[in-house]
Amino acid sequence: xxxxxxxxxxxxxxxxxxxxxxxxxxxxxxxxxxxxxxxxxxxxxxxxxxxxxxxxxxxxxxxxxxxxxxxxxxxxxxxxxxxxxxxxxxxxxxxxxxxxxxxxxxxxxxxxxxxxxxxxxxxxxxxxxxxxxxxxxxxxxxxxxxxxxxxxxxxxxxxxxxxxxxxxxxxxxxxxxxxxxxxxxxxxxxxxxxxxxxxxxxxxxxxxxxxxxxxxxxxxxxxxxxxxxxxxxxxxxxxxxxxxxxxxxxxxxxxxxxxxxxxxxxxxxxxxxxxxxxxxxxxxxxxxxxxxxxxxxxxxxxxxxx
Amino acid sequence: xxxxxxxxxxxxxxxxxxxxxxxxxxxxxxxxxxxxxxxxxxxxxxxxxxxxxxxxxxxxxxxxxxxxxxxxxxxxxxxxxxxxxxxxxxxxxxxxxxxxxxxxxxxxxxxxxxxxxxxxxxxxxxxxxxxxxxxxxxxxxxxxxxxxxxxxxxxxxxxxxxxxxxxxxxxxxxxxxxxxxxxxxxxxxxxxxxxxxxxxxxxxxxxxxxxxxxxxxxxxxxxxxxxxxxxxxxxxxxxxxxxxxxxxxxxxxxxxxxxxxxxxxxxxxxxxxxxxxxxxxxxxxxxxxxxxxxxxxxxxxxxxxxxxxxxxxxxxxxxxxxxxxxxxxxxxxxxxxxxxxxxx
Numbered sequence: 001x002x003x004x005x006x007x008x009x010x011x012x013x014x015x016x017x018x019x020x021x022x023x024x025x026x027x028x029x030x031x032x033x034x035x036x037x038x039x040x041x042x043x044x045x046x047x048x049x050x051x052x053x054x055x056x057x058x059x060x061x062x063x064x065x066x067x068x069x070x071x072x073x074x075x076x077x078x079x080x081x082x083x084x085x086x087x088x089x090x091x092x093x094x095x096x097x098x099x100x101x102x103x104x105x106x107x108x109x110x111x112x113x114x115x116x117x118x119x120x121x122x123x124x125x126x127x128x129x130x131x132x133x134x135x136x137x138x139x140x141x142x143x144x145x146x147x148x149x150x151x152x153x154x155x156x157x158x159x160x161x162x163x164x165x166x167x168x169x170x171x172x173x174x175x176x177x178x179x180x181x182x183x184x185x186x187x188x189x190x191x192x193x194x195x196x197x198x199x200x201x202x203x204x205x206x207x208x209x210x211x212x213x214x215x216x217x218x219x220x221x222x223x224x225x226x227x228x229x230x231x232x233x234x235x236x237x238x239x240x241x242x243x244x245x246x247x248x249x250x251x252x253x254x255x256x257x258x259x260x261x262x263x264x265x266x267x268x269x270x271x272x273x274x275x276x277x278x279x280x281x282x283x284x285x286x287x288x289x290x291x292x293x294x295x296x297x298x299x300x301x302x303x304x305x306x
Numbered sequence: 307x308x309x310x311x312x313x314x315x316x317x318x319x320x321x322x323x324x325x326x327x328x329x330x331x332x333x334x335x336x337x338x339x340x341x342x343x344x345x346x347x348x349x350x351x352x353x354x355x356x357x358x359x360x361x362x363x364x365x366x367x368x369x370x371x372x373x374x375x376x377x378x379x380x381x382x383x384x385x386x387x388x389x390x391x392x393x394x395x396x397x398x399x400x401x402x403x404x405x406x407x408x409x410x411x412x413x414x415x416x417x418x419x420x421x422x423x424x425x426x427x428x429x430x431x432x433x434x435x436x437x438x439x440x441x442x443x444x445x446x447x448x449x450x451x452x453x454x455x456x457x458x459x460x461x462x463x464x465x466x467x468x469x470x471x472x473x474x475x476x477x478x479x480x481x482x483x484x485x486x487x488x489x490x491x492x493x494x495x496x497x498x499x500x501x502x503x504x505x506x507x508x509x510x511x512x513x514x515x516x517x518x519x520x521x522x523x524x525x526x527x528x529x530x531x532x533x534x535x536x537x538x539x540x541x542x543x544x545x546x547x548x549x550x551x552x553x554x555x556x557x558x559x560x561x562x563x564x565x566x567x568x569x570x571x572x573x574x575x576x577x578x579x580x581x582x583x584x585x586x587x588x589x590x591x592x593x594x595x596x597x598x599x600x601x602x603x604x605x606x607x608x609x610x611x612x613x614x615x616x617x618x619x620x621x622x623x624x625x626x627x628x629x630x631x632x633x634x635x636x637x638x639x640x641x642x643x644x645x646x647x648x649x650x
Contacts, residue, residue: 051635052392053371073643074497083650149525168465170525171512253512254471257649268367269473270642271635 045277063274091259095241106188114196171253188233195229336380343593381568409582417599429561431599439549445527450549453483459509466527471513482554489633534596537616550623558630
């Protein structure tokens with residue numbers, strides 16, 4: 001008996017060693033390609049801006065202070081940097097609304113695919129991935145062509161005399177949201193589908209047998225069981241949406257800065273690299289907080305349904 | 307098996323040598339997008355048996371940031387005049403002394419001596435122009451020669467005005483509109499500037515670069531813009547006119563320079579000299595639609611550019627232009643703060 005246990009132990013540790021070795025290339029890439037540059041960003045955030053961009057090697061907290069505080073250029077008083085705060089808030093709100101809308105559109109889609117016969121599911125999934133074949137920029141410009149003043153929608157409405165002048169759709173918040181939802185929808189559908197595929201539909205039938213209303217079945221059976229998919233999809237949409245840059249500037253007309261544009265401004269025309277670095281790290285911290293909330297949520301989820 | 311490997315290796319070598327086969331020389335130019343005549347480049351390539359590669363940038367700061375990190379691999383760059391002193395003081399440009407080159411005699415007298423490159427020791431004129439307004443006169447019939455189009459938008463244009471998001475250009479325009487001077491650090495003026503901008507913004511539909519296409523398609527009815535861009539818009543729609551703001555406007559120029567770490571210095575010098583030839587400069591203007599500072603080049607420009615009001619500043623406005631120059635870092639910081647506040 002002890003011998004057998006020992007063999008199993010040895011087998012296990014060999015297995016673990018093999019796994020580490022196999023993941024070594026990926027770990028090295030992460031270490032070199034992700035941590036290295038990140039470290040530079042971190043160091044830069046504590047330096048002094050050079051006169052025409054770049055940094056001077058003088059330690060300074062100025063970059064970090066100006067993330068949240070600003071000295072009024074006219075009366076010299078210190079106050080909360082409301083420009084930065086409102087840009088952060090705008091980005092977070094936009095990402096949240098995008099996440100909710102993709103969830104509302106993605107949930108029925110994923111449910112539909114998961115309830116098709118097994119043979120046709122792959123075809124439906126394949127259709128979902130089609131937008132990924134085209135570059136993001138081109139897809140965004142395609143939306144622009146549809147909603148612009150002399151675009152497809154306004155053209156048709158004018159042709160049939162339904163409106164007297166073009167409706168301003170481009171360069172509005174609605175245009176940004178349309179673009180964002182369109183771009184990020186597949187990222188919501190795929191993890192949702194992965195969860196729903198594993199859903200045991202006999203439980204749904206059982207629910208109906210016990211006279212549950214469709215809404216109750218959805219709320220008490222389907223949603224709790226596919227919750228990991230909902231959370232994974234929401235994270236996959238929320239995080240890139242937070243840093244979204246191309247879609248808001250093309251469809252929104254660039255009148256209001258998003259976080260990504262604010263950071264770019266510091267490295268370009270603003271010539272304040274330390275502030276840009278500090279803002280980038282702040283963005284990462286927000287993402288990290290969101291992820292931690294997820295991990296804790298998922299953990300307690302596991303123990304309840306485990 | 308061995309034979310197959312050998313054959314594959316041979317093919318690979320052949321492919322590689324074909325891929326890397328170069329003409330007698332190379333030249334890598336880093337320039338603004340949509341700004342270099344392909345025809346003119348072809349002529350240079352044929353004349354000197356040099357393979358030219360052009361890479362685009364969209365702002366002076368992008369170009370500066372990239373080249374400063376070293377190892378960019380570019381030989382030449384085309385910075386605006388307000389950035390040339392930065393490039394020189396940061397030690398990024400090679401002193402090629404264009405003033406001693408054969409074709410320097412063709413440079414128009416007003417461009418032979420400049421503040422930004424005293425004695426023309428580094429740069430050759432590439433293009434020059436102004437920052438003003440463009441207005442679709444079918445939509446608005448009033449006076450277009452004022453920054454009021456942007457900052458006190460007339461009712462007909464409300465919600466149809468675009469502003470090209472060049473921070474310095476926009477804030478300079480607002481400074482001139484409020485009676486200040488370019489690169490001012492005067493806080494009373496800057497406060498008015500901030501208020502002007504914040505008050506004007508609700509009337510703007512967008513802050514974008516793509517004016518040529520969107521003015522043409524009717525997404526915008528007015529915009530702040532560069533004159534060459536305005537010219538291209540008028541060719542698309544004759545109702546689009548360029549305004550020279552009476553409050554003052556900025557005169558700018560872009561200039562061709564050789565980088566200190568250039569690998570193909572001789573070819574780069576040849577190209578600087580080549581660009582001062584009236585025929586080549588005229589060919590280039592026919593593409594980017596700006597003036598070029600080379601005397602006699604107008605003979606080689608397309609006929610529609612002769613006497614175009616966008617290119618030749620009309621007499622009554624000529625004195626209103628102020629030269630573009632580098633703002634000191636502390637003014638730049640004030641500008642950035644106003645700019646961020648405007649877009650919050």
